[in-house]
Amino acid sequence: MHELSITENILKISLDAAAAQGATRIRTIRLQMGPFSGVVPECVQMYLDVLAKGTPAEGARIEVHTVPLRVLCRDCGKEGEVTRTHIACPYCGSIRLKRLSGREFLVESLEVD
Numbered sequence: 001m002h003e004l005s006i007t008e009n010i011l012k013i014s015l016d017a018a019a020a021q022g023a024t025r026i027r028t029i030r031l032q033m034g035p036f037s038g039v040v041p042e043c044v045q046m047y048l049d050v051l052a053k054g055t056p057a058e059g060a061r062i063e064v065h066t067v068p069l070r071v072l073c074r075d076c077g078k079e080g081e082v083t084r085t086h087i088a089c090p091y092c093g094s095i096r097l098k099r100l101s102g103r104e105f106l107v108e109s110l111e112v113d
């Protein structure tokens with residue numbers, strides 16, 4: 001359900017962008033995803049296959065690029081990046097972190113004809 005509404009959004013953004021460029025077909029949709037966006041790329045692709053039927057995005061491939069999570073350490077005050085498997089301040093090892101990003105899910109670029 002979550003992925004369905006996200007995919008509708010992605011499709012709309014992509015179709016608008018393609019139309020603005022005068023493109024007739026979208027080959028690839030590149031997405032930027034934070035490690036905690038909670039989105040399953042396979043589901044997005046599955047929904048896109050259905051939703052994009054009859055549009056310039058029909059048959060488009062989803063490419064996901066995971067971006068690191070930016071955090072602010074509450075102990076040493078530095079900003080750093082953490083990954084899903086290593087959630088600690090890269091400078092002092094503290095886990096008292098404030099999340100600055102990581103839930104984003106953006107259309108990064110399109111490959112069009």
Ligand SMILES: [Zn+2]
Pocket residue numbers: 073074075076077078089090091092093094
């Ligand atoms: Zn720190």
